[in-house]
Amino acid sequence: MAVHYLHFYAPRGIRVARAEGQYVWDTEGRRYLDAHTGHGVAFLGHRHPRIVEAIREALDTVMVAPPGLAGPWLEEMLEALEPVLPNGMEYVTLLNSGAEAVELALKIARRVTGRSEIVYFTGSFHGRTMGALSVTSSSPLYRQGYEPLVPDTRRARFNNVEDVERVVTEQTAAVIVEPIQGEGGVNPASPEFMQALRRRCDEVGCLLVVDEVQTGFGRTGCIWAHEHYGIRADIITAGKAIGGGFPVSMVAVPGWIAEKLPPGFHGSTYGGNPMAMKAVAAASRVLVEERVPDQAAEKGALLKQLLEDMLDGVRVVRRVKGMGLMLGVELRLRPDPVLRCLQEEKRILALKAGSTVVRLLPPYLVTREDIEAMASGVRDCVLRLQSSQATQRAG
Numbered sequence: 001m002a003v004h005y006l007h008f009y010a011p012r013g014i015r016v017a018r019a020e021g022q023y024v025w026d027t028e029g030r031r032y033l034d035a036h037t038g039h040g041v042a043f044l045g046h047r048h049p050r051i052v053e054a055i056r057e058a059l060d061t062v063m064v065a066p067p068g069l070a071g072p073w074l075e076e077m078l079e080a081l082e083p084v085l086p087n088g089m090e091y092v093t094l095l096n097s098g099a100e101a102v103e104l105a106l107k108i109a110r111r112v113t114g115r116s117e118i119v120y121f122t123g124s125f126h127g128r129t130m131g132a133l134s135v136t137s138s139s140p141l142y143r144q145g146y147e148p149l150v151p152d153t154r155r156a157r158f159n160n161v162e163d164v165e166r167v168v169t170e171q172t173a174a175v176i177v178e179p180i181q182g183e184g185g186v187n188p189a190s191p192e193f194m195q196a197l198r199r200r201c202d203e204v205g206c207l208l209v210v211d212e213v214q215t216g217f218g219r220t221g222c223i224w225a226h227e228h229y230g231i232r233a234d235i236i237t238a239g240k241a242i243g244g245g246f247p248v249s250m251v252a253v254p255g256w257i258a259e260k261l262p263p264g265f266h267g268s269t270y271g272g273n274p275m276a277m278k279a280v281a282a283a284s285r286v287l288v289e290e291r292v293p294d295q296a297a298e299k300g301a302l303l304k305q306l307l308e309d310m311l312d313g314v315r316v317v318r319r320v321k322g323m324g325l326m327l328g329v330e331l332r333l334r335p336d337p338v339l340r341c342l343q344e345e346k347r348i349l350a351l352k353a354g355s356t357v358v359r360l361l362p363p364y365l366v367t368r369e370d371i372e373a374m375a376s377g378v379r380d381c382v383l384r385l386q387s388s389q390a391t392q393r394a395g
């Protein structure tokens with residue numbers, strides 16, 4: 001009997017042999033500049049030596065230990081996280097994926113407020129498990145065939161302050177928001193919107209869950225993207241980059257919430273395993289010591305500027321958007337031919353967001369040369385798409 005892999009993502013047509021820093025090599029020996037980073041996971045670069053060493057230390061000593069039997073790796077991680085977490089976020093717990101972190105955040109909100117309703121936004125993406133999917137709306141395809149989902153969720157329009165006032169009420173347990181919507185199309189929240197959310201949550205006594213799974217850990221130029229808006233979160237969900245490539249996610253809460261969550265309230269077999277804790281500790285130290293957010297801010301600003309300059313006046317381009325090293329080029333067409341051209345002709349891996357955006361999620365260690373290659377690669381591939389459209393029309 002032949003066994004097949006059940007693919008949920010269309011294969012990209014290359015087979016990866018190895019990866020290091022900002023590069024990936026395929027089995028034919030071709031090198032690619034990686035602006036995909038496994039949906040943003042390898043933000044600290046592939047196989048960062050300090051993270052590899054930390055995971056190796058765990059492998060050499062203990063691979064399996066539940067959090068109830070924690071060892072020194074727990075204190076090591078907590079200490080490394082201290083300069084990384086926003087003031088007041090004194091408690092963290094680890095899970096294994098972004099969606100699991102979102103599930104826990106929603107459970108905490110219901111438990112702590114005694115209310116059940118969760119408000120989410122158009123264009124949102126919070127994961128594929130049933131709870132996370134119930135607050136996800138970036139594509140109707142994600143939900144198709146799975147309804148009924150978790151009840152008592154209400155959708156409001158992203159970046160619409162009036163909706164915040166109308167939809168968030170005394171019935172609301174939590175509002176969940178991405179400071180920059182990733183899968184939905186690299187859509188930054190406006191400052192007025194984020195501030196209105198904070199204000200309204202305080203007025204009605206509900207929790208503001210900020211989903212930083214894609215935006216967090218320095219990618220947008222601040223450690224946490226909501227810091228750009230000068231607001232406080234009640235619950236932060238994080239994932240992707242926080243383990244430097246190791247699969248792990250995190251939920252952070254302040255003390256007043258933590259004290260309402262007794263042992264047994266939640267659990268996860270793999271959550272908080274020694275390898276994950278060692279990886280998060282090492283990644284946190286790299287983040288701080290290598291000034292990763294500052295580097296993301298500087299390099300992201302350069303990449304954005306080059307993209308804007310090179311795409312200025314190009315008819316099929318609507319705009320360049322995003323912050324730091326989370327950027328999107330919004331087209332008037334589907335971006336798939338641009339992604340194919342980038343991969344096959346320019347040897348650059350990028351990904352799609354929404355239905356019209358070419359998304360670039362490069363690691364913080366890209367060089368000026370890499371940045372120029374990304375900008376000119378996108379320009380060439382977009383121009384190629386534009387001229388093929390013109391030819392088709394003429395034909």
Ligand SMILES: Cc1ncc(COP(=O)(O)O)c(C=O)c1O
Nearest residue numbers: 097098099125126127182213214
């Ligand atoms: C903002 C956000 N939340 C949650 C998730 C889900 O994370 P995971 O795929 O690790 O479950 C993602 C994944 O892209 C995300 O971008």
